[in-house]
Amino acid sequence: DIVMTQTPLSLSVTPGQPASISCKSSQSLLHSDGKTYLYWYLQKPGQSPQLLIYEVSSRFSGVPDRFSGSGSGTDFTLKISRVEAEDVGVYYCMQGIHLPPLFTFGPGTKVDIK
């Protein structure tokens, strides 16, 4: 099974400053169909998770453009260009496909504001 790791596990950021989270998979996430099924979610305090980025680098509808995703193979990064107070929460990377269904979340990175 694919294991996902994230670094750092916690991050304290000054508003307006950038932030970066790394996600690594134990094996390549490049699928035979040419796509890479790597996703990023944010779980704000007391809320259900929300999708930020799909397939490595595509921003989901309504997600501010200060969020960006990049990477390939086994190494991926989520960047926030200028952190805002509303960005606090736990960020998770996830890999997986639906045929057959098998998904794995990373351990999460807790982001708070200095």
Added chain:
Amino acid sequence: EVQLVESGGGVVRPGGSLRLSCAASGFTFDDYGMSWVRQAPGKGLEWVSGINWNGGSTGYADSVKGRFTISRDNAKNSLYLQMNSLRAEDTALYHCARGYMDVWGKGTTVTVSS
């Protein structure tokens, strides 16, 4: 409005069973694979089980394989999770999620305790 509403959680003794339901609305249910994702108190997200659009393909996390069964009824726009042989470590908030988890329900709480 696109919505997922979970129900069926509760308190159950170790070794007991529960059946969770997830009612979908606001979208064409059988266009999507679906998943159950849980979050133990104070812990991260754990994918539990998934099912493709017509129920022909299912998958499970190793931690629940052989004990949990996922199913769906597209005529009723509903997703289910039959949980048997429950253990204390199954205690969590259980969310259903659409497709590549772009829509999440608020969750239903399962507590396994004697």
